[in-house]
Structures are given as C-alpha cells and as structure tokens.
Amino acid sequence: xxxxxxxxxxxxxxxxxxxxxxxxxxxxxxxxxxxxxxxxxxxxxxxxxxxxxxxxxxxxxxxxxxxxxxxxxxxxxxxxxxxxxxxxxxxxxxxxxxxxxxxxxxxxxxxx
Amino acid sequence: xxxxxxxxxxxxxxxxxxxxxxxxxxxxxxxxxxxxxxxxxxxxxxxxxxxxxxxxxxxxxxxxxxxxxxxxxxxxxxxxxxxxxxxxxxxxxxxxxxxxxxxxxxxxxxxxxxxx
Numbered sequence: 050x051x052x053x054x055x056x057x058x059x060x061x062x063x064x065x066x067x068x069x070x071x072x073x074x075x076x077x078x079x080x081x082x083x084x085x086x087x088x089x090x091x092x093x094x095x096x097x098x099x100x101x102x103x104x105x106x107x108x109x110x111x112x113x114x115x116x117x118x119x120x121x122x123x124x125x126x127x128x129x130x131x132x133x134x135x136x137x138x139x140x141x142x143x144x145x146x147x148x149x150x151x152x153x154x155x156x157x158x159x160x161x
Numbered sequence: 162x163x164x165x166x167x168x169x170x171x172x173x174x175x176x177x178x179x180x181x182x183x184x185x186x187x188x189x190x191x192x193x194x195x196x197x198x199x200x201x202x203x204x205x206x207x208x209x210x211x212x213x214x215x216x217x218x219x220x221x222x223x224x225x226x227x228x229x230x231x232x233x234x235x236x237x238x239x240x241x242x243x244x245x246x247x248x249x250x251x252x253x254x255x256x257x258x259x260x261x262x263x264x265x266x267x268x269x270x271x272x273x274x275x276x277x
Binding site for chain 2: 053080081083085091092093094095098100138140142143145146147148149150151152153154
C-alpha cells in the first residue's frame with residue numbers, strides 16, 4: 050500500500066519565523082512530487098511540481114527540495130507572514146502518473 | 162476565467178437517495194478527477210478520466226459512478242447515498258495527456274455533502 054506522510058501535522062509560528070515541513074513518499078517508481086497550498090474556504094492551489102532528484106524550486110519566500118532516492122521533500126517558508134497560514138499538501142502521482150496519493154497536510158498558523 | 166466549476170456547493174441527502182455532482186472545466190484539460198476529503202485524511206481519489214469516453218477507478222470508487230461524454234464535463238453520481246459518503250468532494254483537472262504525473266491539478270471549490 051502506497052503511503053504519503055507529512056510532518057508535522059500542524060505548526061504554530063510567529064510572524065517573521067522561518068519554518069519547514071516534510072513530505073515522505075515511496076522511493077520507487079517515482080514520477081513527480083507536487084506541493085499544494087490550501088487556504089481555508091478555498092480550493093488547493095499548486096505551488097510546485099518537482100520531477101528530478103535534487104530539484105529545488107522557489108516562489109517568493111517559499112522553496113522546496115526533493116530527494117527521490119530516500120523518498121522525501123522539504124518545503125521551506127522564510128520569514129513567515131500571517132497570509133502564509135494555510136494547509137500545505139504534498140501529492141505523489143503513481144500508476145503511470147494518473148493516480149495521485151495526497152498526504153494529510155501540514156496546517157500552518159502564523160501569528161502576527 | 163472560470164477554471165473548474167462544481168455544483169452544487171452544498172447538498173443534504175437522505176440515505177438511499179441518488180444524486181449527481183457536476184463538474185465542468187473550461188481549460189481544455191484532458192485529465193479530470195474526483196476526490197473526497199475527510200477529516201484527518203488526505204484527499205482520496207474516487208475516479209479519474211484521461212479523456213472523453215475514458216474513465217478508471219481510483220482509491221475509493223465503491224458507491225460512485227462517473228462518465229465523460231465531453232472534454233469539459235465529468236459528473237460524479239452517487240447511486241444510493243450512505244452516511245459514510247458524507248464528505249467534501251473536489252473535482253480537479255490538468256493537462257496530463259500521457260504518463261508522467263508532471264502536470265499540476267486545478268481544483269474546483271468543492272461540494273459539501275451530508276447524508277442523513
């Protein structure tokens with residue numbers, strides 16, 4: 050059974066803190082690893098799609114790294130702001146990339 | 162710029178009733194999918210489609226039917242609603258044309274469904 054684990058489950062930080070979360074996924078039959086940001090009362094929005102071992106992606110203060118050999122990805126947020134408060138999901142496509150398993154998410158709360 | 166549109170946003174059903182959740186996208190995406198979101202769990206794939214006339218089962222397909230007669234529409238049917246199907250349902254689409262999983266999914270706003 051394929052499993053995608055995210056840790057921590059939730060995180061409370063102060064404005065200005067830098068933080069990071071982990072996504073663990075199966076290290077075999079790798080196609081890609083997706084990160085999504087999900088704000089309350091909205092729908093998930095794609096942040097990054099990572100496909101190569103050693104990939105690093107960046108969007109503003111948010112960045113992500115990928116290690117396909119050991120099956121993990123880190124998402125980093127530098128200088129957290131209240132508007133970064135959201136649930137961050139990682140997703141692992143399998144079965145040719147047509148089926149996707151989502152992690153349960155890391156819920157980030159940034160206090161002003 | 163509608164993207165992925167789901168209707169209705171909320172619905173309450175009685176056990177045994179049937180209904181169809183609608184999903185439409187205007188981005189000419191080949192791939193469409195349905196997920197359910199339950200507390201403490203990740204989004205779970207119900208059914209997906211890689212193009213008109215082609216559908217396949219996901220992780221939790223029992224109790225649900227889908228069809229894809231056009232590129233734009235991908236309705237999800239609950240055949241005989243059960244309380245275990247109380248959930249938030251999300252439709253998503255992407256440009257995934259072939260093997261690879263490297264295209265991000267675009268999500269609708271969700272349908273909150275309660276089965277009494």
